[in-house]
Amino acid sequence: MGGKRIRPLLVLLGCNVFTDKIEQAIYPSIALEVFHNFTLLHDDIMDNSEKRRNRPTVHMKWNQNVAILSGDAMLIKSYELLSRGPADCLQQLLGLFSKSAIEVCEGQQYDMDFENEREVTPEQYIRMIELKTAIIIATALKMGSILAGAPKKDADLMYEFGKNLGIAFQLQDDLLDVYANPSLFGKVTGNDIISNKKTFLLIQAIILASGNVKKELKRWLSLKKFNSKEKIFAIKKIYDKLQIKDLTMKCINSYHQQGLGLLENVNIDDSRKTELIAFTQTLLHRQK
Amino acid sequence: MGGKRIRPLLVLLGCNVFTDKIEQAIYPSIALEVFHNFTLLHDDIMDNSEKRRNRPTVHMKWNQNVAILSGDAMLIKSYELLSRGPADCLQQLLGLFSKSAIEVCEGQQYDMDFENEREVTPEQYIRMIELKTAIIIATALKMGSILAGAPKKDADLMYEFGKNLGIAFQLQDDLLDVYANPSLFGKVTGNDIISNKKTFLLIQAIILASGNVKKELKRWLSLKKFNSKEKIFAIKKIYDKLQIKDLTMKCINSYHQQGLGLLENVNIDDSRKTELIAFTQTLLHRQK
Numbered sequence: 001m002g003g004k005r006i007r008p009l010l011v012l013l014g015c016n017v018f019t020d021k022i023e024q025a026i027y028p029s030i031a032l033e034v035f036h037n038f039t040l041l042h043d044d045i046m047d048n049s050e051k052r053r054n055r056p057t058v059h060m061k062w063n064q065n066v067a068i069l070s071g072d073a074m075l076i077k078s079y080e081l082l083s084r085g086p087a088d089c090l091q092q093l094l095g096l097f098s099k100s101a102i103e104v105c106e107g108q109q110y111d112m113d114f115e116n117e118r119e120v121t122p123e124q125y126i127r128m129i130e131l132k133t134a135i136i137i138a139t140a141l142k143m144g145s146i147l148a149g150a151p152k153k154d155a156d157l158m159y160e161f162g163k164n165l166g167i168a169f170q171l172q173d174d175l176l177d178v179y180a181n182p183s184l185f186g187k188v189t190g191n192d193i194i195s196n197k198k199t200f201l202l203i204q205a206i207i208l209a210s211g212n213v214k215k216e217l218k219r220w221l222s223l224k225k226f227n228s229k230e231k232i233f234a235i236k237k238i239y240d241k242l243q244i245k246d247l248t249m250k251c252i253n254s255y256h257q258q259g260l261g262l263l264e265n266v267n268i269d270d271s272r273k274t275e276l277i278a279f280t281q282t283l284l285h286r287q288k
Numbered sequence: 289m290g291g292k293r294i295r296p297l298l299v300l301l302g303c304n305v306f307t308d309k310i311e312q313a314i315y316p317s318i319a320l321e322v323f324h325n326f327t328l329l330h331d332d333i334m335d336n337s338e339k340r341r342n343r344p345t346v347h348m349k350w351n352q353n354v355a356i357l358s359g360d361a362m363l364i365k366s367y368e369l370l371s372r373g374p375a376d377c378l379q380q381l382l383g384l385f386s387k388s389a390i391e392v393c394e395g396q397q398y399d400m401d402f403e404n405e406r407e408v409t410p411e412q413y414i415r416m417i418e419l420k421t422a423i424i425i426a427t428a429l430k431m432g433s434i435l436a437g438a439p440k441k442d443a444d445l446m447y448e449f450g451k452n453l454g455i456a457f458q459l460q461d462d463l464l465d466v467y468a469n470p471s472l473f474g475k476v477t478g479n480d481i482i483s484n485k486k487t488f489l490l491i492q493a494i495i496l497a498s499g500n501v502k503k504e505l506k507r508w509l510s511l512k513k514f515n516s517k518e519k520i521f522a523i524k525k526i527y528d529k530l531q532i533k534d535l536t537m538k539c540i541n542s543y544h545q546q547g548l549g550l551l552e553n554v555n556i557d558d559s560r561k562t563e564l565i566a567f568t569q570t571l572l573h574r575q576k
Binding site for chain 2: 042066068072073075080083087090094098102105
């Protein structure tokens with residue numbers, strides 16, 4: 001069913017920063033993609049999502065039990081793929097992979113908790129997407145570095161670069177839900193608005209709104225029945241008034257720059273970093 | 289919450305057959321116990337079970353999403369524990385563990401499929417419990433053997449011994465649901481009878497029943513409303529008439545003996561096998 005396959009690409013690109021020999025990174029990179037798809041499968045059950053990549057989710061097409069069990073099998077499969085990596089760094093990879101995987105679960109729990117919380121601060125939100133999304137981007141790059149035999153200090157810098165990149169990536173995702181071209185995006189836009197999802201955009205809007213704009217925002221958030229198109233249009237208008245798009249883009253850029261600063265410190269010739277940097281550019285300027 | 293912790297015990301006992309040095313098997317043995325508890329957690333969601341070990345199941349006490357996510361975290365944790373085992377046999381352990389874990393998922397799917405199937409043969413049933421239960425018992429013993437550095441031939445014999453033991457163990461479990469002393473068993477007996485679960489006992493009864501007994505059995509199986517105690521009493525009476533208990537015990541004994549025959553071929557002094565043999569005896573004569 002496709003998907004962008006960003007995580008395995010980042011394993012290979014991370015490895016390629018340090019060495020031209022990247023074959024040993026192939027199975028571990030696939031492991032990470034299968035892991036990512038496992039999280040989507042189980043998240044879709046928990047979030048009651050009907051569609052994924054424009055097609056019915058597993059629990060909608062089959063049933064919930066099949067979706068739980070298929071996800072379990074995919075998680076096992078991801079470890080099986082990881083274990084096909086080179087034996088000499090297997091223990092290190094497993095430790096990293098497992099630690100990150102647990103953190104993704106924590107992130108998902110926070111995400112669900114936020115639904116029932118009245119107020120979520122931007123800091124709490126950033127921490128949640130750090131766990132749920134950024135850690136795996138970071139892990140992809142560190143796995144690649146370990147597989148290349150990079151020094152620990154450089155592998156750790158790659159991890160931190162990845163974390164900043166991952167946060168920027170998720171903020172971009174929040175932005176795309178509102179501002180993407182639907183035919184490119186591969187899913188209907190405005191879903192987050194319809195469901196009152198506490199994205200970075202909404203959290204900022206709640207903070208910045210005042211007077212009539214605040215009243216208007218609160219009214220839309222509390223309405224049980226509404227016309228979806230009207231709600232999306234109205235919330236977008238509020239976002240425009242508060243310059244939320246601009247604010248979010250500045251925030252994305254800030255994380256991106258911070259990440260690039262860390263990548264600069266990685267102790268290898270700059271020419272080896274150009275592919276990775278180019279890829280992160282396309283990632284953060286994507287329209288889908 | 290307890291549990292019998294049979295699987296980690298079997299890892300240690302399996303290791304101890306070949307060596308007195310069993311410390312290196314401790315983390316992998318815990319990994320298997322955590323894995324087993326993960327399967328219980330997710331199975332309880334899928335089977336809609338309200339109780340486990342006499343206490344509310346996770347999805348009843350919290351909610352379904354917490355149960356899915358906690359199970360996921362436990363599966364990850366089991367691999368994390370496994371990765372703390374000795375590095376020199378990690379790849380081998382991971383391959384075995386993952387293969388078996390996938391087979392457990394397959395077994396669970398068959399088990400659920402059987403609910404909607406009109407006829408399940410004894411052979412299909414044995415295959416299902418082989419996947420769902422016996423493979424992990426077999427894996428426990430093989431993991432222990434690998435951790436002891438046993439020759440491949442012996443580790444494989446331990447696996448096959450474990451598979452036979454595991455099938456016998458599950459048949460014993462089926463028997464206990466009907467004939468156990470509830471205060472010892474730790475759960476209410478007769479659950480399988482109430483839910484028409486296609487256990488070894490019921491499958492055999494359907495095959496062996498004829499005439500009025502067959503009619504009576506079919507009547508109870510098709511009743512939508514019934515008094516639980518009456519149904520348990522009636523089905524038990526049918527089992528007694530058809531000597532199902534005796535038949536099942538013979539079958540248990542046959543798998544047990546077949547297993548012991550394989551264990552005999554393991555190339556090590558018999559004195560090293562006595563603990564393991566004694567443990568399997570208590571396992572198959574347990575009242576709970």
